[in-house]
Structures are given as structure tokens and as C-alpha cells.
Amino acid sequence: MKTNDIILQTATKIVLFIIVLFSVYIFFAGHYTPGGGFVGGLLTSGAIILLLLAFDMKTVEKILPVNFMYMIATGLLFAIGTGAGGLLFNVPFLTHAFTDVDIPILGHLSLHTAALFDLGVFLVVVGVTMIIIKTIGEDD
């Protein structure tokens, strides 16, 4: 089935970046406003799915040469590693730490270990969604 989807492809090229940027924003905003790793991850995978819809599987694999299995594993390691990090400081598993720092240009920032944990969630969500979509999509 060969269709002429030039409009979709052109639009995707622009929209993709907007979605990805938005998902990054959503991911970091999570601690104070709606968002977080789960939604951020879903948004990113939404962007990749859009890419899959507009182009074919091979092109996407060329653009994004990522093994999503490894991505899931990395995500889980992030989550567990953040939790285990607490053990080094003699506090229970998954104890989070945070601090406020002032950085030039970026201004006042709060740094949380919870964000690292959330990054794990983000990676797992992207990996899982893409694995599912890709395995089912490849099956033809």
C-alpha cells in the first residue's frame, strides 16, 4: 500500500521536535506542575509513533538506532540505582535527597534525586511502548 503522504511527512518533521521538546519540559516540570516521567515518556513515544506513521519502520530505525530493550534495562537500572544510592549514605532504600543551587544564566534551581528516578520511569515507558508497537507493527 503506497500512498502519497507528503503533507503528513512534512508536518511530522516540524511537529516532532515540538512534541519532543514539550515532553522534555513536561518531564522536568513534573515536580511542581502537572507532568512527570510517565507522561513525558508517553509523549516522547507518541512522537516516535507519529514518525512511524509518517515514514516506514526502516527509515525510523535509521533515524533512531536505539535498542529499546537496552533502554528498558537502563531505565530500570536508573530507578533501582537511585534507590540503592541512598544505601551509600546509610539511609533506607529509595530515600530521596534534594538541594537548591544557584547557577548563572539558569538561575535558581532545585536538584532532586527523584528526578533521576523519574528519568528511569521515563526511559522504561518509552522503551516499553516502542517495543510493543514495534513488535506488533513488524508482524506483517
Next chain:
Amino acid sequence: MSLLHLAIISPFLLAILVPIAYKLFRQIHTGWFVLPLPILLFSYFISYLSITSDQQSVTKSFSWIPTLGIDFTAKVDGLGLLFALLITGIGALVVLYSIYYLDKNKEKLNTFYVYLLLFMGAMLGVVLSDNLIVLYTFWEFTSFSSFLLIGYWYHREKSRYGAQKSMIITVFGGLSMLGGIILLYLMTGTFSISEIIAQSDEIFSHSLFVPALLCILLGAFTKSAQFPFHIWLPDAMEAPTPVSAYLHSATMVKAGIYLVARMSPIFAEHSLWLWLIAGFGITTLFWGSFSAVKQTDLKAILAFSTVSQLGMIMSLLGIGAAALHFETVDDSYFTIATTAAVFHLINHATFKGSLFMVAGIVDHETGTRDIRKLGGLMNFMPITFTLAIIGTFSMAGLPPFNGFLSKEMFFTGMVRVLEMDIFNLDTWGFLFPVLAWVASVFTFIYSMILVFKTFTGKFQPEQLEKKPHEAPIGMLISPIILASLVIIIGFFPNIISNTLISPAQAAIMPVEGYVYDTHIYFWHGFTPELFMTLGVITLGILLFVTLPKWRSVYNLFPEKLALNRFYDSGLSGIQQGAHGFTRWYMNGSIRNYLVYIFTFFIVLLLSTLFTKNAFKFDVSNVSAIRFSEIVLALVIAVGSITILFVKSRLTSIILLGAVGYTVALFFVIFRAPDLALTQLVIETISVALFLLCFYHLPKIKDEERMPFKATNAVISIGVGLVVTLIAFSAHSNKLFDSISQYYIENTYEKAAGKNMVNVILVDFRGFDTMFEIAVLAIAALGIFGMIKLRLGGGKKNENK
């Protein structure tokens, strides 16, 4: 986290690096990267000797789940240190041996060393944990990692069978042990072993005391392969020989011994403890040695010999517990049993470890382990032969090796049994020395079979797969070290008596203000024990020479042990039953599955709702319904009903999506932006996913449409009704204060976040999230596996 904790988990940390090292340095045997760790750990633990030699202990703790009283408390006392040294010491030798045993071009070394390291770390955790839950966690870890190790050659049917068997039996015992741990917690309110010991007098008469004792013992007996649970150990010999040498001579099976020793201060006051351990131990000793004689596989002989020796150590611990019972009798009579137990534990690790390595060398250099095919290897492998002589003679309890000393002490302990009040000739007590002596005769016989059938007699080159020759020097180093220890301990037993044995004894039988002082004498006069040994040797030689004549005794028993047959038929019965049952209800129709699920759902929830009188309808506390909400609800209703009547799959997917988006709008107007956002994105992705799935399905044809079915209508209406009722009741019943106030107060205070939902997800309930993403990952793997397998035609599935 202290250095001690780091030492315990260091094998796990190294296990992460092993596959990387394997990939990067294919030319170097991966074992070389692993070897430094056990050596390092061994030298680290040696540094604790100065503390434990004074029968003191070191405790380091840090909180793990403090609210539940679960702390990772690491405690090094005499007993723990003894085991830690065995685990790391023998571990280092086994790793060295395995470097020469496993071919780096043929074997998947990365997985092998990962499993081995996991096992090492788990064992260290078991013997150095003071918290019972931590101990249990590591305990099950040993079960799983040994399962992986036994099934390492997973392409062999027997390996898989042995691995499964060991796991079924040891995990069964482990779960029972968890029950015992929980009972102990209920009685004492703590998981800390030292604190429970401090309270042992108070819980002695508690009604849960005996159940806890039985549960814990079941765990120990299954792990240590005590009769009748010994059946898994011979099958576990399917593992590569270095693994057998490690797991089944030196470490894993001794976890059960460790547990009994560790728990002795809590339970030993009870006579049941003494009887059970001594009784099962002596039975295992006898049955193991008796069964070993008829085996024809070198490793099978060693396996049964391990079973019997474990029984011996176990029975000694039981008799040793008697010391706490009879203050009228001189204590030293009974403490000698505990001394013998610890001493033999060390000796067994040395000679059995070296014997396993010898068996591995024979297997490696000749291609077979069948003693009917072997013979006359003495001329080809002089060094291996010498090592075998040392190991087997020590095992048989012959002087001047270390096994002689501990066997003599074993006899002493058993003979003293007769002097006890309850253990006299009127009771069954007289069986102890008798069984011990008979078992020793059989031990002598199989030891002799092991060495003489292999290394002397007729050489049969046509039966062997390879031309035999002496093993490479690297493979010999480890057994040589162990065999030297056998001799050194044999001649100078007192170098370990007050450094290793007494401290361990102090941990097994702590007496306030009493300092154990052990002296082992090589020559202890013309005692009854010596005559017993002489009797063993005389009768043993006689029986060994006449073995072909009386071997038919074994034919009186069925070819396979009755117990093994019981296990096999039980296992296959369960499998067949489950298979038949599953075939009956898993008939492949998704519609049927939904019927089961929903019927169960309706029946369970409706009956609960009404039997518990939980249904309540209270509209006093609801807000007014706005016009916009009515519109949205209508859209949802119309959308759902239309799905039932559309003819194209595409339309129904889009309609389903529309319903989902409308629900998201509900979240928007109820001011739940987080939920709305998630729902919107989820909806988008699931619509895309549905489109992909349905793309592969054929178009719906008119004749394929389901006819109207009354049962389906009842079920669908029922589900809707139940959900509505529950929603009403949940809203109307306010049994507890809402938890949200806690989060409102603490979200910024404790987690410095303003978005409550996200803070709950990543911080307050981070543990949940961690496991949720793990579940997600497993689901993705499942889908991946399922679809890929189907693509391969489904034929690769071996279990079909």
C-alpha cells in the same frame, strides 16, 4: 554502609561487571577477572580472626526498611566468620579450578561467573546477617542462583530436571522457614537474631514456639538435604564439577547446618529440637552412606557421601544441644559433640572439595565418571591418585588425616549419648552409636570404592573417550591446597581449635561468662572410640573385598529409590492434572475468558457488597451536576452504544478513542490536570496500537457478527451495575479520614515538590513505582517473546 556490608554485596557488584569483561576481553578467561575478589574477601575476613578468637563479635547495621524493623545488620561472630572463610576460601579455589576446567571457547563463561558470584554473595549474606528477613532474602537467593548453576548446561534434559528438583525442594523449605521467621516475630516483636536469643527464655513456653521450631527446621532440612529431602542432591550433580565442588561440598548445603547452629541458642532448650535434629541426622548419615555404596558414578558416590556427612554434622549438633538439658552430667561430655560438628564441618569442606575436584579431573581427562569403565589410572595420573588417597582416607576416617580426628570425636559424642538419662538402653538411644558405627563402615567401603576402583585394577582404554593423562598444573593447584590442609589439620589440629572452632562454639552455645577452650589431641589413648575405628577398618576391608558377593542386597530395593519415584510420580501427576484442567478452561476463545473474568468479578463483588452490608447510597454530600457534565456523559453513552452497532473495525476504534478523550475532558473539568494529561496521551497511543492490531484482522462480515446472547447481555449489564454500585458505596461510606490531607501537608515539607501526584509517584510511593515499571518491562518482554515466537512458526517451542 560499612566496609563489611560492602564486602557482602561486592560479589553482586562484580557480577554486573563480568559480562562486560567477557565481551571486551574474549581472549582472556573470564575467571581471571573473578578470582581476585574471593581472595580479597578471604584476606579481609581473616582480619576479623583477632576479634572472634576472643569469642567477641562485630555488628554493623544500617536501616533498610526501619518502619518494619528490617535492618541490614551484618554480624561477624565465630560461626559467621567460619562460614565466611569457607565460602570465600573454597570459592577462590573453585574459581581457580574452573578456569582450567571450563573451556573459554566452548562455554558461556559470562553467565557462569555471574551465577557463581550471585551465589557467593548470597551465601555471604546468609551467614553474616543478623536480621532474619535479610537472612531469608539471601537464603532464597542461594536457592535461585544454585538453580541457575545446576541448570547451567540447560540443553541437557537431566540438568534442567536436577535444577528444577533442587529448586522445588529448597524453595518449599525456604517458604516454610519464612513462616517460622514470622512466628518468631509474632512472639518476640523483632527480626534480630541476637534480640530473639536474648528473649529465648520468655518465648520457650509460648504456644507458637513449637510450630516456629518445626517450620525453621523444615527449611534447614530441605537445604541440607536431610532424609527424606536428600533426593535433590544427587540430581544436582548435573552441574559442572566446579559448581558441585562449591555448592554441594562446601557451601550451599551447609546453609542448613548453619541455620541449625545459628538457631540453637533459641530452640535448643526444647527437647524436640534435640530429638529431631539428632534423629534425622543419624538417619540421613546411615541412609546416605548405605546408598553411596551402590552408586557407579563418581559424582553420585560423592553426592550420597555428602548427604551422609551432612547428616553426621546435623546429628552432632543435635547431641550437642543436649548439653543445655542435663546439668547433672558433666557439660564437657556434650560440648564435645558441638566441637566435633564444627571440626568436621571444616574437615568435610577440605576433603570433599578436593575429592570433587579429583572427580572432575578424572572426568575431564578420561571422558567418563563411570567406575565400571574406569580403572588402573594410577600410572597415568600419579598426582591425582595421591590427592584421591588423601581425600578418601580422610573421608573414611583413617589416620593421620583430619577426618580421623573428627570421626573419633563423633564416636565420642555418640557413645556419650548412652550416659544420658533419656538416652539409655531402655529407649531408642542405643541406636545412635550403633547406627553411627554401621554408617562408618559403609563410609569406609564407598571411600575405598572411590579410590581403588578408579585408580587401581584393570585399565580399560577401549571404554574411555579420551586417552588419559595427568591434568594440567592449574587444575591441580586447588585440590593440592585442599589436600595439604587435610594433612596439616590432621597433624596440627590445634592451629584451628581456638581460632575457628571455639569461637564458633561460643556462637552455637553461648553461655554467660564461659569461654570455650578446645584442645584436640591426635593420640587420645586406647579409648572405646579407637576400638570402634579399628572395627570399622576391619569389617570395612572385609566387606570391600567381598563386595561382589553381597552387592545383591541392594537389589532387594527397587531400582530407583522409592522416594524418588514418589517425587517423580507426584510431579508428573500434578503436571498432568494441571494440564488437563487448563485444557478444559483455556480453550482458546477470548470471549470465553472474558465470560469467566466478568462472571467472577460480578459474583465476588456483589456477594461481598451484600454480605458485608456495604452498600450505601448517600447523596447528602454531592455537588450539583452541571450541564457540561451531562453533555459529556451523554457523549460517552452514545459513543459506547454506537460501538455495538458499527460494521467496521476502524470506526469502532475511533469511537472507543472518542470515549476515552471524553473521559479525559471529565478530568479537565474536575481539575485533575495530571490525570487528564496522562489519559490523553495514553488514549492517543492506545488508539494507534489498536489500529496496528486490527490492521491484521480481516474485515467484519455480516454472518460473523455475534448473534444476540442473553448470557452476554446479563454479564455486561451486571458488570456495569456492580461498578456503579461500588462507585456509589465508595462515595457514601467514609470509614476513614482521607489520606490526602497527609500529602497536602507533607508534599512540600518532606519532598520539596508542589505537584502532589508526581511526588507520590516518585517519592512517597517510589517503591510501588519501581515495581510498576518492572511489571511494564516484563509485559513488554512477554509481548516481544510471544510475537517473535509465533513468527518462527511456533515450532521452536520445545515444550510443545
